[in-house]
Amino acid sequence: MSIASLTLRPATAADAPLIAAMHAASWQATYRHLLPAAFLDDEVDAERAAWWRARMEAPGGERRLVLIAELDETTPAGFVCVERQADSPWGVLLDNLHTLPAWQGIGVGKRLMCAAQDWARARGEAQLYLYVLEGNTPAIAFYERQGWQFSGAEPDRMGGVDITALRYVYPLDAA
Template sequence: MRTLPVLSLRPATLDDAALIASIHSSSWQATYRGLLPDAFLDGEVTRERAAYWEARLGAPGGERRIVLIAELAGTPVGFMCVERQPESTWGVLLDNLHALPGYQGIGAGKLLMRAAEDWARAQGETQLYLYVLEGNAPAIGFYERQGWTFAGAEPDHMGGVDITALRYVYRLER
C-alpha cells in the first residue's frame, strides 16, 4: 500500500520572504502570460516581488494578517496571505493565494483557502474578498467552484499596463 505525501501548512516568517517571492513570481509568470507584458514577467517581476515580500513581512501590523506556506512532504508548493482591512466594507482581503504551476490541482489552494476562512472567522469577520485579473479564467473557475461570487470590477495598474481586477466575495458561515 502506497502512502501519499501529506500537505501541511506553516506560518511564514521574515526568513521566508525570498521563498514566497519566488513562488509568487513563478505563479505570475505561468498564470499571467498574455495578460501582462512578457518583459515584465521575464524581467522585473522577480525583483519586484522580492522587494515587496521583504517589506511586507517586515512591516508593522502583522497582527492584522496571516501568511501561510503550503508544503508537500516538506517541499514548499504554495502560499496565501489574508489581511484585515480596517476601513473595508468588503471584509477580510484574501490578498494572495498561489500554488506553483507543477503543484496545482493537488489541494494546496483549497487547504490554503480553508485556512484563510478559519482565520477570518476567528477574527469575528463574516466575509472574505479577493481580486483576480480579468482574463484569468483558471483562477476565476477555481474561485467560483469554491463558492465565491462576482461582486464588481475595478481598474488597476500592474506590470506597466492598465488592467481590470474582478472582485469576488465569500460569505463565511458561522
C-alpha cells in the first residue's frame, strides 16, 4: 500500500477500542527498551483501553481533534490527538502521534502531524508542543526533521517507573 491510499477521518467514541489497540501496539513496539516488559505485555492493553474510553466520552471534545489514518479506507495505520490546553504556556498539545510499525516510513506520521498543525492554525494558535520519552531516539529524530525544537525536560512516571519526558515545541509560523 502507498501513501496515496491514505485517508484521515475524525474518530468517534466508538473508535476508542481501535485507538487504544493502536496506542498499545505502538508502545509495545517502541518502548521495549524504556518501560518494564510486565507493563507492556500484561497491562498496557487494558490501561490504554480504559484511558481512551474515558477520553473519547469526556466532555470538551470541541477542544480536541482525534484523527485515524487508514490505508485504502480499511486498514488502520495510526492516529493523532491534539488538544487545546487551558492556560498552557506552550500552546496546543500534540498529545499522541502514533504510526503502527508496519506503516512507518511512508509518510503517515507526517500527514497526521500536518493535520494537527492545520487544526491548531485554524483556531488561531501560535504554537504546538509535545512530549517524547527520553531514549525514544527514532521519534526524536522524526520530530527534529519536521522542525520541532527541544524546549525542556520534565520528570514523569509511566508503567510504574520514573521516566523523563522531553518537551518539544513547533511555532506554527514556521511552516
